[in-house]
Amino acid sequence: MSPLFDALEAREPAQREAALMAALPAQLAHARKSSPAYAELLQGFEVEQVTTRAALASLPVVRKHELQERQIAARTASDVFGGFSTVGKGAAMPRVFSSPGSIYEPEGTARDYWRMARAIYAAGFRPGELIHNSFSYHFVPAGSMMETGAHAMGCSVFPGGTGQTEQQVQAMRDLQPAGYIGTPSFLKLIIEKAQEMQVPLPSVTKALLSAEAFPPSLRDWFLERGIAGYQCYATADLGLIAYETSAREGLVLDEGVIVEIVRPGTGDPVADGEVGELVVTTLNPTYPLIRFGTGDLSAVLPGACPTGRTNSRIKGWMGRADQTTKVRGMFVHPKQVNDIVKRFAEVARARLVVTGEMANDSMTLCVEVANPAEGLAVRIGEAIRDVTKLRGQVDVVPLGSLPNDGKIIDDARSYK
Structure with a gap:
């Protein structure tokens, strides 16, 4: 043949x-x-x-x-x-x-x-x-x-x-x-x-x-x-x-x-x-x-x-010409990150960090919050799942912790 x-x-x-x-x-x-x-x-x-x-x-x-x-x-x-x-x-x-x-x-x-x-x-x-x-x-x-x-x-x-x-x-x-x-x-x-x-x-x-x-x-x-x-x-x-x-x-x-x-x-x-x-x-x-x-x-x-x-x-x-990326076979868009943030008035800024190696990757949403309320990370995690259809971790950080570079999604995975 x-x-x-x-x-x-x-x-x-x-x-x-x-x-x-x-x-x-x-x-x-x-x-x-x-x-x-x-x-x-x-x-x-x-x-x-x-x-x-x-x-x-x-x-x-x-x-x-x-x-x-x-x-x-x-x-x-x-x-x-x-x-x-x-x-x-x-x-x-x-x-x-x-x-x-x-x-x-x-x-x-x-x-x-x-x-x-x-x-x-x-x-x-x-x-x-x-x-x-x-x-x-x-x-x-x-x-x-x-x-x-x-x-x-x-x-x-x-x-x-x-x-x-x-x-x-x-x-x-x-x-x-x-x-x-x-x-x-x-x-x-x-x-x-x-x-x-x-x-x-x-x-x-x-x-x-x-x-x-x-x-x-x-x-x-x-x-x-x-x-x-x-x-x-x-x-x-x-x-x-x-x-x-x-x-x-x-x-x-x-x-x-x-x-x-x-x-x-x-x-x-x-x-x-x-x-x-x-x-x-x-x-x-x-x-x-x-x-x-x-x-x-x-x-x-x-x-x-x-x-x-x-x-x-x-x-x-x-790689991506924009910040949209794939996590476990699903596209994740900057707009989705923004949609998550809009649900929580106390979140000042956010950055989604994708880490690990392909086939074993994970994502963490880093959010700047002045005075985080109890259970906030859990509720944000539920919003991540609702919006992206993927599970993600949440890292609540102090105001001013995230770089001021306009990046919403940071793909830090290894592609070797």
Whole structure:
């Protein structure tokens, strides 16, 4: 069986670029005609002339916080997507998902809507296999993203979801899946639980991992236990952006997106190799995000992938261009920290500090309070869980203790 998913992956780079640029004007025209948000954002632009990357760079960047703001503004009306979706609820939109923030995402009817099959194939899965999918199936689209991609590739899926580690081990023992899809930290927990239960899992030899950093130390830990883990980079808004191959040299860009690396805080592309913010344009007609700023940092790698895939490669996730970060697979936004603080008038300033190593991280909300009342830390901890859906510690500190640098979220984790 071919090591490549399809012929698109082996196209000459010039052929791929020509195809993407030829499709771009029609996508822009469709977005402006069918999406109220882009009718406004693209007003005055001659979209039929946008046939080069230089022309694309003249269009505005829409960052995640702007998408969220537009959604919030429209939430009392009929359109909860802020005018970015081109279809309404009903048969054309079988599912609606929510990401922390809250940001709502539509799922369309296209086969492999999130374009995940390509990444699943690159991780070593093949048609006819059973995949144990431990991404969440509720609220966020991750479970559906992977399941629809697996189905499009011809695989069966066990919807393990999250939690219930012992039951996950039992299901793997009984069903003998070919591999696992989910976060790396949860796979580690499952393996450790299996060892504790003295249950061998010989069938699980490969994994597609996402939603968290996947450091070499954890990759090697899996390999020592017979599991080849590969990562992919995807978001709830865009679907698949890039994926790792057996060469393990960066992440190859998906065939269905146009990726730019721009200087953080601007829409200006940087030179290849320079670290900047990933800005993505999709060719998805249902949710046509144009120059969508992910807030993630990365850089383009020189040369082509040794596997024969000819698309550009990026180094992978290199941090955040803004202060939004992921904790245990969930985005935490500065706005959420502010929402927590607003519930407590006695809190003067706050900073969320994320520490530890990926797959074993924790967060502590440091709050400045002049005269803390009894039980304040407990109540703030409950608010953290309510707003972020994650558990966090609370450190009450005297006024003036936190640095005066405007930082709301401090990601102090180790990514080695």
